[in-house]
Every structure is written in structure tokens, then in C-alpha cells.
Amino acid sequence: MSNQRFSRRQFLRGAAVVGAAVPFLQACGGPSPDSGSADAGADDAAPSMEKTSVRYAQVIGPLDKQVDMFNEQSDTVHVEFELVPWGEHADKLLIDVAAGTAPDLWFIGGPWWIQIKRKEVALPITEFLANDPDVVMDDFEFPADSDWGTVDGEIYGLPTNSVILRGLAYSEDRFEEAGLDLPNEDWTLADVAEVGPKLNRGDESFAITSPLLAADLYLTTIWQNGGQVINEDESKCLLDQPEAVEAIDQLVAWREFSMKPGADQALGEFPTAGGKIAMWPMVLADWDTWLKRTANDTTNQWMTFWPSTTNPPAVDVYAGSVHMEAIWSQSEKIDAAWEFFIWRAINQDSLDYQITLFPINYRMEATVKSAITNERQADFLTLHLPITGLSTGEYWGPSTTEILNAFRSEYELAILGEKTTQEAMDAATKAIDVILEDV
Amino acid sequence: MATAVSQASSPFRRTRLSRTALFENIAGYLFISPWIVGFLAFEFGPLIAAGYLGLTRYDILTPPNFVGLANYDKMFTRDPLFWKSLWVTAVYSLSTVFLGVILGVALAVLLNQKVRGMSLYRTIYYLPAVVSGVAVAYMWIWVFTPEAGIVNYALSLIGITGPNWLFSTTWTLPAFVAMSLWAVGGGMVLYLAGLQGVPTQLYEAASLDGAGRWASFWNVTLPMISPVIFFNFIIGIIGSFQVFTNSFVITNGGPANSTLFFVLYLYRHAFENFRMGYAAALGMILFIVIMTLTVISFRLSNRLVYYEGRIT
Known part of the structure; x- marks a missing residue:
């Protein structure tokens, strides 16, 4: 056995190191639900010049430009883009929801949406859609998409893009x-x-x-x-x-x-x-x-x-397939989340950008005509229009x-x-x- | 007085610690407390939670419902994939652990020679052990692809038409075993350390007794490094029963569930099928299987492993 002894000073140093490790370990655990950003709870606070920050988890990297566009245009909301790999996005969302740390808005692939849409994870948005003067429900062009987000007549989410045929x-x-x-x-x-x-x-x-x-x-x-x-x-x-x-x-x-x-x-x-x-x-x-x-x-x-x-x-x-986006039902910043959520879905700048990447579900045909100058690209993007009325979500x-x-x-x-x-x-x-x- | 005598003669008598010893004990516990906290929070706690969740129906998103032993009943009586995944994993584990030990020892013996550039060889053989699992998985897809893969190309040079390694119910598991051997360098380093700890006088004595190279290896080297072999064997069993990445990335359990490893099956239930309760029950079975194999191995080790200086 070693005869080495600790001096009191050495002991105190060690204890200090252990003490310092505790907050470090706490920090490794990630943010608590209400400590994610400096302006958490800003919705409830008195009017402030600071923007309300919301988290948006997405698997499609190029959509970060859409977020940049929104952040430039909005005086009240700032969106933090969180890119998640496709292969683990559903696992991550499930764990985040269970832990109470889910992003305010999130993307989820079709197969997983089917299994969670009845579990009160997503915010019902029928009233939001009805009360938003900018939304024209008839301008959502693909029937399969609308059905996909609906449970017992209540809408819980909107598709990221048109049905993927x-x-x-x-x-x-x-x-x-x-x-x-x-x-x-x-x-x-x-x-x-x-x-x-x-x-x-x-x-x-x-x-x-x-x-x-x-x-x-x-x-x-x-x-x-x-x-x-x-x-x-x-x-x-x-x-x-x-x-x-x-x-x-x-x-x-x-x-x-x-x-x-x-x-x-x-x-x-x-x-x-x-x-x-x-x-x-x-x-x-x-x-x-x-x-x-x-x-x-x-x-x-x-x-x-x-x-x-x-x-x-x-x-x-x-x-x-119909990949969905929804607002987390437990989000503390629902109004701010909605502002970005609906902007992304129907704002013409947002649609003009997204149509250059993949098809959209809101005013698709008109947007192709207004935003796409390359004739072959326009032909390609509208190839599926004759059969979209026949499409339905993969179930x-x-x-x-x-x-x-x-x-x-x-x-x-x-x-x-x-x-x-x-x-x-x-x-x-x-x-x-x-x-x-x-x- | 009688009490004092009884206390003095009891082998379990509590000894009073001196202030210094107490102080050292507290310091020791404080220093290991991050590990203890980590163990309780991230290993023991989840183990207890999994034990409970295994008795529930739980989809992660809504509170668990207690269902008693229903998950285990289903597992043993109505779930053919439970038995399939256990079988696939057991075959893989048996193959990789034994082949891994043999190849690891053989490599270590080769790399224990006094040859120029040996450090470089050792580094090369160890490198695969530190490469990311997913990157390696993609590399193997290329290696085993039927039309353009290097394995089938090599076989074609000797007139053999290679199989469709990654889409054959016969060949996919052997391909996975071969992939696992690529990382044998991790164990090899330990064997190498063990070999370098074998006293040279034992070889000299064996030589004087007329032992050849093989006899020296069999009677000196192997017994002397048997604790290292045993360590790698246990770690190999534990690791091989938890294999996941390659099958998740390369075959996703296919074709026809021929690479449905136990942990992949567990993962599917937890995160794809929303059956976390069932997945927790599977996890408990995995724990019991690994624990049983480890205990059996330790029992056998009394007869097969030589510990220098141990009084038997």
C-alpha cells in the first residue's frame, strides 16, 4: 500500500475540481426546456425590441436560406435553424419530446408522422389556419397533403412540400x-x-x-x-x-x-x-x-x-410520401412559431425559393410560371401535375x-x-x- | 467485559479509522464521485428504468401502462423475429469472438518480431480500430459489391465467381464476420503488450528442455498471455452481442432478416415501431444473455486462464 498522504491543500484542490465538474456535467445534459435562449418566455414578457427566438428542426439543408429570408423580413421573430440528418431525425424528435426539449417547429418523415399524429405531440392548427387572413385554403393544391395532416377533422400539420410521387x-x-x-x-x-x-x-x-x-x-x-x-x-x-x-x-x-x-x-x-x-x-x-x-x-x-x-x-x-411539419404542442412560443410556420408555407418569397429545389403544395402552378425561367426546368417541375389529383399518402x-x-x-x-x-x-x-x- | 472480549475476537469487528484514514477515504470517494454519479445516472438508473419499462406498454410519447409480463410472453411465444435476431447474433458472436482471438494473437506474434519498420506495421494494423463505424460501413459496401467489389474481383482472378455478398441469405452473415475481423487490431495491441511481458527466461528454459517454436508457443506463450486472451474474449462477447452499425447502415437487417442483429431489432421497436416497453424488455433479455455468458466464462477461466503468482 502506498504511504502517500493527501495534504489538506491537495484535498481542497481535488474537491474544487470535483465541484467544478458538476456544472460541467450539468451543461453536458443540454438546455432545460425553458433555458434554451436568452429571450425564453418573451411571448409573455412586456413588449420588447428583442425578437422572440424559436427553434426549427429540419432535414433539408438548403431550407436554411428560407430561414435567413424570414429572419431578415421579420421584426418580431428569430428562427434558429437546426439541421438534423434524415436517418436520425425521428429518433431525435421522439427523445426531445419525451425529454420536454423538442424544437418549437419540426419536420418529420411520412411513416413516423402516421404513428405520432394521434398522440397530441403536434399543435392543432385548424383555428390558426381559419383565422389567418393570408391563408387561402383552396390554394393548397394537393388533396393528399391536406388529408395527411388531419385527424378527425382537425389539422395538425402541413407538408414540407408536395406529395412525393x-x-x-x-x-x-x-x-x-x-x-x-x-x-x-x-x-x-x-x-x-x-x-x-x-x-x-x-x-x-x-x-x-x-x-x-x-x-x-x-x-x-x-x-x-x-x-x-x-x-x-x-x-x-x-x-x-x-x-x-x-x-x-x-x-x-x-x-x-x-x-x-x-x-x-x-x-x-x-x-x-x-x-x-x-x-x-x-x-x-x-x-x-x-x-x-x-x-x-x-x-x-x-x-x-x-x-x-x-x-x-x-x-x-x-x-x-408526405413529409410533414408541425408546431410542438408544448411549445411556449406558439404565436412566434406560427408566424414562421405559415410564412414558410405560403409566403411568395418562400415559395419562389423552394420551387427552385423541389415542388411545393401552395400555388404550385402559378409559382412555377412566375419563378422559373428555364423552360426545361418548368416542364420538369410540372410533369406530375396531371396525376397529383390521383395521389394519396403512402399508408x-x-x-x-x-x-x-x-x-x-x-x-x-x-x-x-x-x-x-x-x-x-x-x-x-x-x-x-x-x-x-x-x- | 464479556462484550469486549466478544468484539475483540470477532473477525467482523469494526475497526475505528484514524482521522487521517477517514480523511483519505472521504477524499477517495470525492475523487471517484463523478464516475459514481455517472454510473448511477447513466447506467444503473437506466437499467432499473428498463426493468420497469419492460413490464409496460410504452410508446415514449404517452405515459407507460403496466402490463406485467405480457412483453416477455409475446417475446417467447409469438415473436419469431426475437428468436431469429437472437440466433443471428449468437452465430455472429461465436464466429467473431473465436476468429478475432485467433487472428489477433497470430498478428501480435508476427508483430512481436524484431523487423525493421515494425512500428509502422503496428500502426497500420491498429488504424482500423479508430476509424468511424459509419465510414467503415460505406467502405465495406464498396468492397463487397457483387459486380465491381474488390473481393469478387480477387476471386475472379482465381476463376471463382463471387457471390452477392450483401444480398444473399447465405453470405451476408459471413461477410459481416469478415468485416468484424478488420478491426482486430484493437485486441492485437493488447496481445502484443501481453507478449512483451512474457519473461524471456521462460523461453530459454523451454529451449533448454528441447522445446521447439510450436511447443514454446503452446506451453509458454499461450498460458502467459491467457489473462489477456480472456479479457479480450469477455470484451468480444459483450461487444459482438451489441453489434449494430454495420447492419443498420449496410443491410438494415436484410435480406430477409438474415442480418437482423438483436440490437437492431431492439432499436426498431424503440424508435421505429414506438414500442419502447417491448424494446426495454428486449434490452433486459440482452443484459441477461451477456451476463450469463460472462459468468460462464469466468467460471471456465479458473481452469483455462493462468494468472502468474496466483496460488491455486
């Missing part, structure tokens, strides 16, 4: 080389299957990206074929029914001429620019992404609607992520050829029925 992008060069007609809005999945083998060149370049698609495309395909994921009272899965199985089977067939599943990830974000893929799913009217994926629109590619299962489809419908059921995972794991077995589509959907149905029992 995916279309079929294609390389004109590849089709011309193969002597094939270009895809058009009348195309069916059978047309894709017909041209697929002619466009596929084995390991060199592929007819289409893998049959692993975004969830909204599975849903569009099932719904268009008259199928459903679950029944009306949400007690039974219907993926084993012939309409759903037949629809899914058409996608599974792509494995014969598509890039191997799992390989597209390694090609990075923009595999289509190099001409390795003749057809690929792409969000309609997302100009910013289009530029990135087509080397600034220099690769001779264009888009059309996602092919239906039959022409005409059994049900004329397109499923899309897999009450526990949407869990049901989707159950579907996807069996669908993957069908793609791998380890199960027939019918066997896979039978198994998915069984798994989803257990989930529905427990919701």
Missing part, C-alpha cells in the same frame, strides 16, 4: 441504341418486362435498378391492381390475395434483367449519370436531385409516370414501419428466388396479422 426516369440514348420506343405515360409493368431483356447487357449495364424499390412504389403497384395491404378495419392483412400477389409478382420478375439487389448502393448516389442503367425510379419534380443524378441534366434522360399494372389500372391511384397500416419491414423481408425472399411470390406473401400476411393483433 415517383416516376420512371429513362435514358433516351439507351432506348435509341436498342431501337426501342421511349417509355410514356401509357406504359404498364408488362412493357417494362418486355424491353428489360433487350436493354440488359449483363454486368456492363442494366435495364433497370434492382427490384428493391421505395415503399410507395410497392403500394402504388398493389393498389393499382385492385389489391390492399390490410382490410378496412385494419384487423387483417390482405397481401396474400390474388390482386396483391399478381402485382408484386410483376416487380419480382425484374430480377431477370435488373442490377443485382445490393449492388446499387455501391454505385453511390448518382449511378444513372454514367449510362449504366436504362430505367430507374425517381421522384417526380425534384429538380435538385435530378440535376445531381443526371450530371446537371446533360445525360439525355427524361421521365414519365410510374407504369401501372394494367392500362387502365384497376384503380387509378398513386401512392406517395401501410397503423404500425406502418413494422408492417413494411414484415412485407419487405418476405418480398426479398421472392426476389432471391427462395420463395414463390405467393409463398412470400402468405408468410408476410401471417406476420402482419400478428402485428395487427398487437396494435
Whole structure:
């Protein structure tokens, strides 16, 4: 054992260090709900020249410019932009809400919105919308968006942008080389299957990206074929029914001429620019992404609607994601938050800026005409207008992520050829029925 | 008097601390108090909370409802993915821990030689242990991609058509095991330290007794570094049962749940499915599994690990 002894001075120094560590550790815990900014509670305070500061969490980085524009224009409110990565935005919001430290305004992806919109996390805004003289409800152009934010007639949120519908992008060069007609809005999945083998060149370049698609495309395909994921009272899965199985089977067939599943990830974000893929799913009217994926629109590619299962489809419908924004129901600065919230959604400067990035849901058509001078860009942005009236939010059921995972794991077995589509959907149905029992 | 005698002869007699000793004790506790506070607040507290939440239905956003053992009942009787994720994790853990120990020791032995530039080699082998998990995951996507990946390219040079590593129910888990070995340098450093602590006279004595290199390794080196191997083994078990990043980033549990590791499954319930109560129950099961394996390992260590100077 050491004979070393502490002197009183050494002891006091040590104690001081420990004492100093306590506030440090406290600081590491993050701000308390009411200590986030110097002017917290300013709404209740006497009139002041200081702006009320509100926090706005968003996953889309370029929207910080919208915040800058607002901060310049507003005399009373200052918005603090908090960029959150897409992959963790929902986790972070849940934890922040549970801890009582959520931002005053926040973005949330469609699948998570479905699961929280009934939990009183978002502020009901029907009255705010009705009483705001600047809001013209009819100028919200996409019916799916409005429905998405509503629970039992009460509106809880507004979409960040228009409903996200995916279309079929294609390389004109590849089709011309193969002597094939270009895809058009009348195309069916059978047309894709017909041209697929002619466009596929084995390991060199592929007819289409893998049959692993975004969830909204599975849903569009099932719904268009008259199928459903679950029944009306949400007690039974219907993926084993012939309409759903037949629809899914058409996608599974792509494995014969598509890039191997799992390989597209390694090609990075923009595999289509190099001409390795003749057809690929792409969000309609997302100009910013289009530029990135087509080397600034220099690769001779264009888009059309996602092919239906039959022409005409059994049900004329397109499923899309709707990402929402809402005001936290426990925010202490609701009026200030509302001021920015509605400005972002309907102010013409805000819309003019946002339309340069991706489609909006308020006065979309008029804004394209007034704000976009590039003719091709304007054509691109308005491509989806003919089908937006047919669009609806992507809904897999009450526990949407869990049901989707159950579907996807069996669908993957069908793609791998380890199960027939019918066997896979039978198994998915069984798994989803257990989930529905427990919701 | 009788009481005094009894107190004096009791082995549990409380000794009165001198002022200095008391002072030192208080100082010691004060110095470790940040750790104690951290442990209570961030580890023991959450453990107790998870134990309680595992008995509730809790979606994070509304107050928990007590449901008794319903979560555990569902887990053991109606949730095939619970068993699937446990199985996937156990296979991964078994493979990575044993392969990691063998490869780590082998590398350490190689890097314990007196060769020029050895510091550089050691640094190179250790580097992967300090690279960010997500960045490494993206690198592996490239390495294992079926058409253009370096692994399948290397296999093609010897006439083998490589599989679709990251989208095959057969090959995805082996690919993950291979990825885990990339970070074997972390353990290797400890083995290396252990090797350098083996007294050279033991090798000399073994040599005089006629032992060859293999016999020396088997009878001298391995027993002498067995505490380090045991330490890495325990840490390896604990770490491998908590594997998450690679499967979250690369396969998200797929294809067909073939890489659905236990913690990924737990994460999905907690943050995607809004079933924090169920996730807490899963967490308790994970705790029990790891604790059981650790206790078994410690029991076995009495027979397999040699501690220098220990009286047996």
C-alpha cells in the first residue's frame, strides 16, 4: 500500500475540481426546456425590441436560406435553424419530446408522422389556419397533403412540400441504341418486362435498378391492381390475395434483367449519370436531385409516370410520401412559431425559393410560371401535375414501419428466388396479422 | 467485559479509522464521485428504468401502462423475429469472438518480431480500430459489391465467381464476420503488450528442455498471455452481442432478416415501431444473455486462464 498522504491543500484542490465538474456535467445534459435562449418566455414578457427566438428542426439543408429570408423580413421573430440528418431525425424528435426539449417547429418523415399524429405531440392548427387572413385554403393544391395532416377533422400539420410521387426516369440514348420506343405515360409493368431483356447487357449495364424499390412504389403497384395491404378495419392483412400477389409478382420478375439487389448502393448516389442503367425510379419534380443524378441534366434522360399494372389500372391511384411539419404542442412560443410556420408555407418569397429545389403544395402552378425561367426546368417541375389529383399518402397500416419491414423481408425472399411470390406473401400476411393483433 | 472480549475476537469487528484514514477515504470517494454519479445516472438508473419499462406498454410519447409480463410472453411465444435476431447474433458472436482471438494473437506474434519498420506495421494494423463505424460501413459496401467489389474481383482472378455478398441469405452473415475481423487490431495491441511481458527466461528454459517454436508457443506463450486472451474474449462477447452499425447502415437487417442483429431489432421497436416497453424488455433479455455468458466464462477461466503468482 502506498504511504502517500493527501495534504489538506491537495484535498481542497481535488474537491474544487470535483465541484467544478458538476456544472460541467450539468451543461453536458443540454438546455432545460425553458433555458434554451436568452429571450425564453418573451411571448409573455412586456413588449420588447428583442425578437422572440424559436427553434426549427429540419432535414433539408438548403431550407436554411428560407430561414435567413424570414429572419431578415421579420421584426418580431428569430428562427434558429437546426439541421438534423434524415436517418436520425425521428429518433431525435421522439427523445426531445419525451425529454420536454423538442424544437418549437419540426419536420418529420411520412411513416413516423402516421404513428405520432394521434398522440397530441403536434399543435392543432385548424383555428390558426381559419383565422389567418393570408391563408387561402383552396390554394393548397394537393388533396393528399391536406388529408395527411388531419385527424378527425382537425389539422395538425402541413407538408414540407408536395406529395412525393415517383416516376420512371429513362435514358433516351439507351432506348435509341436498342431501337426501342421511349417509355410514356401509357406504359404498364408488362412493357417494362418486355424491353428489360433487350436493354440488359449483363454486368456492363442494366435495364433497370434492382427490384428493391421505395415503399410507395410497392403500394402504388398493389393498389393499382385492385389489391390492399390490410382490410378496412385494419384487423387483417390482405397481401396474400390474388390482386396483391399478381402485382408484386410483376416487380419480382425484374430480377431477370435488373442490377443485382445490393449492388446499387455501391454505385453511390448518382449511378444513372454514367449510362449504366436504362430505367430507374425517381421522384417526380425534384429538380435538385435530378440535376445531381443526371450530371446537371446533360445525360439525355427524361421521365414519365410510374407504369401501372394494367392500362387502365384497376384503380387509378398513386401512392406517395408526405413529409410533414408541425408546431410542438408544448411549445411556449406558439404565436412566434406560427408566424414562421405559415410564412414558410405560403409566403411568395418562400415559395419562389423552394420551387427552385423541389415542388411545393401552395400555388404550385402559378409559382412555377412566375419563378422559373428555364423552360426545361418548368416542364420538369410540372410533369406530375396531371396525376397529383390521383395521389394519396403512402399508408401501410397503423404500425406502418413494422408492417413494411414484415412485407419487405418476405418480398426479398421472392426476389432471391427462395420463395414463390405467393409463398412470400402468405408468410408476410401471417406476420402482419400478428402485428395487427398487437396494435 | 464479556462484550469486549466478544468484539475483540470477532473477525467482523469494526475497526475505528484514524482521522487521517477517514480523511483519505472521504477524499477517495470525492475523487471517484463523478464516475459514481455517472454510473448511477447513466447506467444503473437506466437499467432499473428498463426493468420497469419492460413490464409496460410504452410508446415514449404517452405515459407507460403496466402490463406485467405480457412483453416477455409475446417475446417467447409469438415473436419469431426475437428468436431469429437472437440466433443471428449468437452465430455472429461465436464466429467473431473465436476468429478475432485467433487472428489477433497470430498478428501480435508476427508483430512481436524484431523487423525493421515494425512500428509502422503496428500502426497500420491498429488504424482500423479508430476509424468511424459509419465510414467503415460505406467502405465495406464498396468492397463487397457483387459486380465491381474488390473481393469478387480477387476471386475472379482465381476463376471463382463471387457471390452477392450483401444480398444473399447465405453470405451476408459471413461477410459481416469478415468485416468484424478488420478491426482486430484493437485486441492485437493488447496481445502484443501481453507478449512483451512474457519473461524471456521462460523461453530459454523451454529451449533448454528441447522445446521447439510450436511447443514454446503452446506451453509458454499461450498460458502467459491467457489473462489477456480472456479479457479480450469477455470484451468480444459483450461487444459482438451489441453489434449494430454495420447492419443498420449496410443491410438494415436484410435480406430477409438474415442480418437482423438483436440490437437492431431492439432499436426498431424503440424508435421505429414506438414500442419502447417491448424494446426495454428486449434490452433486459440482452443484459441477461451477456451476463450469463460472462459468468460462464469466468467460471471456465479458473481452469483455462493462468494468472502468474496466483496460488491455486
